[in-house]
Amino acid sequence: MAGLLILGLTAPGYAKDIYVSGVTKITMRTGPGTEHKIVAMLTSGTKLEIVEFQRDWSMVRTSGGKQGWVLSRFLTEDVPKALLVKQLQDENQRLTTALTSARETVNELKAKNDTLTGIEKKYKELEQASADYLKLDAQYNDLLKISKEQKDQITALKQNMNNEEKLWFLSGAGVFIVGLIIGLSTRKKKRSSLLD
Missing domain, CATH: 2.30.30.40 (SH3 Domains)
Incomplete structure (x- = not known):
């Protein structure tokens, strides 16, 4: 067979x-x-x-x-029964070891979870106590933003004033030069008409 x-x-x-x-x-x-x-x-x-x-x-x-x-x-x-028994014993040993390892991992995770729960509780207490600080921090940041905007406006206004001063100076210089040219040209005409 x-x-x-x-x-x-x-x-x-x-x-x-x-x-x-x-x-x-x-x-x-x-x-x-x-x-x-x-x-x-x-x-x-x-x-x-x-x-x-x-x-x-x-x-x-x-x-x-x-x-x-x-x-x-x-x-x-x-597969012979003796070999199957050996394989099953080996598998049982492997599973027992894995179970022990899993239990140790569960205990470690439980301890970490307890620690995290304690930390979370302390964090909530700090969060509640610092609510006013967070409001003040937000107000401070808003004031900083407003201050920066105002500084930017002041800088822009100063720049405009400097530009206007330069414009007035240049306008004055231009008027002076035009006046000088007109004055000189009328003087020449007077001299030439006197000589004629």
Whole structure:
């Protein structure tokens, strides 16, 4: 039965994991048949990789890389119960460790949560006590803004005054120069008319 199962699942070049079935020990030989030399004794539960299948014999490879032929009827695809028990024990140990770690994490988080709750309570007390400070700070910022706007207006007005003073100065200078030119030109005309 096991041979048919393995035959149905194996093809040339197809490697599959199998196990030594419930017998105590089986022989691994150099060829397919009892007349071939024994190269190893395999115990029940040994994990093997099936490499080739011929009638009642299968060529297998151990996890250590040793190859040989064994009787197919002593092989099974089912994981042996002893190996399953070991795997389940390992999984149980892993889960127990994870649970312990999770409980420690929960305790740490609980302590941090308590600390944060205390900090939040103190923060609310400070927030309530500092409400007036926040109002004063807002008023101060508003006054700073108004002060800056007024300084900007004063600077603009001073600039306008300076520009107007320059304009008046230039206007006065212009009037003076125009007057001087007119005065000089009328003097020349008077002289020339006197000479004529």
